[in-house]
Amino acid sequence: MSRTHDDHDHDHDAQPVTDRIHDNSWSANLEKPEHADDRQLVVDQALSAIEHTAPGNHVNLVTHANHGHPEGYLYDVLASEGGDDVEWEYIEQCGCGGHVVRVHVS
Numbered sequence: 001m002s003r004t005h006d007d008h009d010h011d012h013d014a015q016p017v018t019d020r021i022h023d024n025s026w027s028a029n030l031e032k033p034e035h036a037d038d039r040q041l042v043v044d045q046a047l048s049a050i051e052h053t054a055p056g057n058h059v060n061l062v063t064h065a066n067h068g069h070p071e072g073y074l075y076d077v078l079a080s081e082g083g084d085d086v087e088w089e090y091i092e093q094c095g096c097g098g099h100v101v102r103v104h105v106s
Contacts, residue, residue, distance in 0.1 A: 016045070017052075019052075022053050025059070026057075028062065031096070035063075056105070056106070057105055061102075062094065065096060065099075070090070070099050085105060088102060
C-alpha cells in the first residue's frame with residue numbers, strides 16, 4: 001500500500017494526521033472540525049495513518065460522526081488499498097457519535 005498525497009485530484013489544507021512511523025499501537029483522530037464536512041479527507045488520512053503504522057501494530061481510526069458508520073465508506077477502501085497487509089475490526093461508537101475502527105498492520 002504505497003500512496004502519496006499527489007494520488008488524489010484534490011488538495012486539503014488540513015494538517016497530516018501524523019508525520020512519523022508509529023512503532024506502537026496508536027489512535028488517529030479523524031473527528032476534528034476539518035473532517036466534519038470532508039469524507040474524502042477522513043479516508044485519505046485513514047490510509048495515511050495505516051501507512052504510518054509499523055507492521056505488527058494497530059491504529060485506531062476514530063472517524064467523525066457526520067459520516068455515519070465507516071462500513072458505508074471506509075471498509076471497501078481498506079480492502080482495495082490495504083490488501084493482505086491489513087485486517088480491521090469495528091470497535092465501537094464513541095459517546096460523541098464518532099466510530100472507532102481498529103486496523104491491524106502486518
